[in-house]
Amino acid sequence: NAHEAKIGKFKDAIVPNTNTSRDFIAELESDKYDDIKDKKIITYCTGGIRCEVISAMMKKRGFKDVYQIDGGIVKYGEAYGDDGLWEGSLRVFDNRMVVDFSDHTKTIGECTHCGGPTNNFENCARAECNELVLICLNCKQDPDLLYHTKACKAVSKSKVN
Known part of the structure; x- marks a missing residue:
């Protein structure tokens, strides 16, 4: 796939x-x-x-x-x-x-955020999403980048506020 x-x-x-x-x-x-x-x-x-x-x-x-x-x-x-x-x-x-x-x-593989080379997948930071994010180790350090989509990030951030 x-x-x-x-x-x-x-x-x-x-x-x-x-x-x-x-x-x-x-x-x-x-x-x-x-x-x-x-x-x-x-x-x-x-x-x-x-x-x-x-x-x-x-x-x-x-x-x-x-x-x-x-x-x-x-x-x-x-x-x-x-x-x-x-x-x-x-x-x-x-x-x-x-x-x-x-x-x-x-x-x-290319990092979803910076386009750098990577083969690293991480689970979306929104637990309900459960999609994988292709993200380099550098971008992974920023918790705001561990979301599958901007919508996932917005939903997660709205639950915190």
Whole structure:
């Protein structure tokens, strides 16, 4: 999804503008990708499970030549490190949040606030939001920058006053 691809993706990948795999169904049905239905498509995801579901959905909707990476990006990274077609870090869904495949991983993420290089995600400071903010370690020092959106910040600040 677009969120994960902010810090890591395959070179020249088409990244759907979706936040979840479920959101991808609407993207498929929008005819947005009809021009690639006859091309070879390789789906990818962290561990390989979401890819199988997405690949099946794509085939059901008329995509002809769809594959997925066996074992997902994790297995690909173990095999090729940063010397293959993957660029950046891998967003994982445990306490690590981010995995690099080598000591020379390219940082492709950009801080939401200053645009500097980062692969650091932090939870929005508004507890009810629970969205992640891509933020560099320097900007992270300013508590006012730990909000997912200006609206989240405004709601939080209004509760304090």
